Amino acid sequence: MATDTRDRILQASASLFQRQGFTGTGVKQILAEAHAPFSSLYHFFPGGKDELGAETIRVSGAMFQRLVEAVFDAAPDVLTGISDCFAGAAETLRATDYADACPIATVALEVASTNEPLRLATADVFGDWITAATTRFTSAGVSEARARELAIAVVALLEGGFLLSRAAHSTEPMLAAGKAARAAVEAAL
Amino acid sequence: MATDTRDRILQASASLFQRQGFTGTGVKQILAEAHAPFSSLYHFFPGGKDELGAETIRVSGAMFQRLVEAVFDAAPDVLTGISDCFAGAAETLRATDYADACPIATVALEVASTNEPLRLATADVFGDWITAATTRFTSAGVSEARARELAIAVVALLEGGFLLSRAAHSTEPMLAAGKAARAAVEAAL
Numbered sequence: 350m351a352t353d354t355r356d357r358i359l360q361a362s363a364s365l366f367q368r369q370g371f372t373g374t375g376v377k378q379i380l381a382e383a384h385a386p387f388s389s390l391y392h393f394f395p396g397g398k399d400e401l402g403a404e405t406i407r408v409s410g411a412m413f414q415r416l417v418e419a420v421f422d423a424a425p426d427v428l429t430g431i432s433d434c435f436a437g438a439a440e441t442l443r444a445t446d447y448a449d450a451c452p453i454a455t456v457a458l459e460v461a462s463t464n465e466p467l468r469l470a471t472a473d474v475f476g477d478w479i480t481a482a483t484t485r486f487t488s489a490g491v492s493e494a495r496a497r498e499l500a501i502a503v504v505a506l507l508e509g510g511f512l513l514s515r516a517a518h519s520t521e522p523m524l525a526a527g528k529a530a531r532a533a534v535e536a537a538l
Numbered sequence: 539m540a541t542d543t544r545d546r547i548l549q550a551s552a553s554l555f556q557r558q559g560f561t562g563t564g565v566k567q568i569l570a571e572a573h574a575p576f577s578s579l580y581h582f583f584p585g586g587k588d589e590l591g592a593e594t595i596r597v598s599g600a601m602f603q604r605l606v607e608a609v610f611d612a613a614p615d616v617l618t619g620i621s622d623c624f625a626g627a628a629e630t631l632r633a634t635d636y637a638d639a640c641p642i643a644t645v646a647l648e649v650a651s652t653n654e655p656l657r658l659a660t661a662d663v664f665g666d667w668i669t670a671a672t673t674r675f676t677s678a679g680v681s682e683a684r685a686r687e688l689a690i691a692v693v694a695l696l697e698g699g700f701l702l703s704r705a706a707h708s709t710e711p712m713l714a715a716g717k718a719a720r721a722a723v724e725a726a727l
Contacts, residue, residue: 370648373561448651454701458644459559461704462637471705479702501702501711502718508701509694512643513668515650516660522690529691529722536721 355393357383362401363409368448371402371456371467402456403470409452410474414481427489431503431534435510435527439520442511447518450511478504491537499537506530544582546572551590552598557637560591560645560656591645592659598641599663603670616678620692620723624699624716628709631700636707639700667693680726688726695719 361383365374376398380387394400417434424430441449457471482500487493510526550572554563565587569576583589606623613619630638646660671689676682699715 368651370559370561372559373648373652446651455644455647457701457705458647459562462557462635463562468705468707472707475702475705498714498717501714502695505695505698505702505711505715505718506691507698509696509698512646512697512701513664513690513694516646516657516664518657518661522694525687525690526694528687529694529718532722532725533718536725 354383354385354389358385358389358393358401359405359408361385362405363412363452366402366405366456367409367450367452369455371459371464376401399464399466402460402464402467406453406456406467406470406474410471410477413452414474414478417478418481421485427485427538428531428535430485431531432527435507435523435530438507438510439514439523439527442514442523443520447515450515451508454508454511475504486534486537489534489538491534495537499533502533503530506533543572543574543578547574547578547582547590548594548597550574551594552601552641555591555594555645556598556639556641558644560648565590588653588655591649591653591656595642595645595656595659595663599660599666602641603663603667606667607670610674616674616727617720617724619674620720621716624696624712624719627696627699628703628712628716631703631712632709636704639704640697643697643700664693675723675726678723678727680723684726688722691722692719695722 358379362374362379365379365382376390377387379401380390390401391397394404420434420437421427421430424433438450453471453474456467457475460467460471479497479500482503483496486496486499491499506526506529510523513522513526514520547568551563551568554568554571565579566576568590569579579590580586583593609623609626610616610619613622627639642660642663645656646664649656649660668686668689671692672685675685675688680688695715695718699712702711703709
């Protein structure tokens with residue numbers, strides 16, 4: 350079976366986990382959306398739904414990170430990067446009827462107390478995001494001592510913004526979170 | 539059937555939804571944990587699991603708000619209130635092996651794109667929290683224009699702190715979010 354079948358399965362599961370969670374998504378639905386035969390699940394993911402879940406978390410977490418890093422790279426400075434990132438998240442939420450948000454938050458909350466291998470996968474992804482933001486803030490002139498705390502706060506604001514905007518079906522929370530994130534980085538520069 | 543059966547059902551469902559989500563929690567498990575007969579579900583909640591879910595969101599959301607308001611009321615000023623609130627959340631997370639967190643966030647993300655009545659219940663709860671925080675910040679001297687944005691940012695930081703702390707099994711994210719929340723309020727005073 351070609352590798353693009355594996356990619357299609359991962360894309361379908363990422364999209365379904367984001368919208369309806371890990372528990373609410375059946376393997377059959379994933380394979381149907383991926384136009385993949387049932388045998389392909391165990392061919393590519395011998396550990397079944399749990400292995401597919403962990404790989405989906407890692408792949409979609411890394412993809413989201415590359416997206417955010419590209420926004421920062423395109424911005425003239427780190428403050429503009431922060432504003433662009435939250436404004437882009439708000440616009441994506443609005444354009445997708447508040448469905449396209451953090452690729453792993455729903456699963457992260459579902460598995461935090463129920464599935465240790467999947468919890469560790471979400472912890473690794475958030476850890477990578479925080480490390481990348483810490484490096485970016487240090488390069489922009491924030492002291493090493495403050496950069497990590499600031500990175501955690503900015504990721505927390507983005508995640509809180511996703512949650513409140515999805516619940517309210519409004520961009521207001523994401524935009525308010527973005528203003529607070531920009532102010533926090535500005536104060537630390 | 540006595541009203542305390544209804545209360546026990548709501549308490550059991552709140553605890554289970556928080557730890558394993560709405561989709562991952564069956565009605566049978568809720569009734570077993572509540573030591574309630576199966577007939578009591580439709581006696582108290584004729585709309586079944588969805589009605590129980592919406593009522594759980596509203597009741598546990600209001601309970602959490604009272605808890606947070608009590609922390610603020612006991613603090614000498616709003617900045618101490620902010621610090622106490624995030625430190626208390628961090629300590630509760632640690633003491634419960636990172637299970638006892640926001641009572642509605644897991645369900646909110648699960649239902650945001652899949653169950654409109656439940657989404658509206660989560661939106662109402664978050665809206666009440668934001669309104670209460672706005673009033674508190676205005677009373678403390680923050681301008682009306684800034685108080686609502688600030689309230690949204692503080693709730694977003696708390697929610698992001700819950701998510702990142704639960705995923706990492708560490709209090710570090712909640713404490714970093716608390717420092718950022720305190721700094722944001724201080725800057726607005």
